[in-house]
Amino acid sequence: MVVLNRIYTRTGDDGTTALGSGDRRKKYDLRVSAYGTLDEVNATIGLVRLHTANDAALDAALGRIQNDLFDVEADLCLSEKGPGGARLTVTDAQVDWIEAEIDRFNADLAPLRSFILPGGTPAASYMHLARTICRRAERIMVELRDQPGETVTDASLKYVNRLSDFLFVAGRYANDKGARDVLWAPGQNR
Numbered sequence: 778m779v780v781l782n783r784i785y786t787r788t789g790d791d792g793t794t795a796l797g798s799g800d801r802r803k804k805y806d807l808r809v810s811a812y813g814t815l816d817e818v819n820a821t822i823g824l825v826r827l828h829t830a831n832d833a834a835l836d837a838a839l840g841r842i843q844n845d846l847f848d849v850e851a852d853l854c855l856s857e858k859g860p861g862g863a864r865l866t867v868t869d870a871q872v873d874w875i876e877a878e879i880d881r882f883n884a885d886l887a888p889l890r891s892f893i894l895p896g897g898t899p900a901a902s903y904m905h906l907a908r909t910i911c912r913r914a915e916r917i918m919v920e921l922r923d924q925p926g927e928t929v930t931d932a933s934l935k936y937v938n939r940l941s942d943f944l945f946v947a948g949r950y951a952n953d954k955g956a957r958d959v960l961w962a963p964g965q966n967r
Contacts, residue, residue: 797854797865807921811929812853814914815937819846821907828900828951835947838878842940845871852933853918867936875939882943882950896959897952904948911941 793801794809802809822843829836845867852866895905915937922929949955 797851800855807917807924808853808855808927811914811917811921812850814910814917815846815850815853818907818911818914818940819843821903821910822846825900825903825907825951828898828903832951835882835950838882838943838947842875842943845875845936846940849933849936852930853921866930867932869932869935872932872935872939875936875943879939879943879946883946886946886949886955890960891963892961893949894959894961895948897948897957900951901948901957904944904951908941908944908948911937911944915941 789804792804794804795801796808822839826836826839826843829839848865848867848871852864895909896902915934918929918934918937921927922934949958952958
């Protein structure tokens with residue numbers, strides 16, 4: 778486990794940060810941007826959870842996702858150690874779990890007849906914000922993977938892709954199972 782005795786180290790004052798491997802990278806490096814953007818997703822999910830405490834199933838899923846996001850971030854940070862001493866990374870089992878959660882929460886939703894606008898309940902609104910940040914993180918991860926000498930595990934990329942889908946479905950679910958979805962009206966204001 779991580780032990781933090783000191784919060785500031787002054788080692789980043791030169792504009793670099795350390796990866797889990799000990800290598801130092803510029804703070805604007807794509808790898809640092811990828812896990813930093815996932816940290817934004819996680820913080821936004823924390824805001825969502827201020828509004829989901831009354832829904833035990835949804836709140837529990839979001840809590841697990843927050844923990845899983847740290848696994849993805851550790852993977853992107855090239856963390857050297859996880860449980861049992863193996864490199865910490867998200868797994869295909871975690872991808873399977875989030876897919877099952879998407880199906881579970883989507884089961885009670887009516888099919889969409891239009892695109893929906895972010896809005897409705899506070900939980901849904903923050904869920905849509907988390908979803909858009911998640912999509913940005915995914916784009917950064919793909920760009921990182923396409924750089925020479927860089928890697929992003931398939932499981933991490935799949936998890937983040939599924940997470941944005943989960944957040945979309947969960948946003949609809951938090952909108953009274955879609956009843957409070959705000960529908961796009963194409964050309965309405967022409």
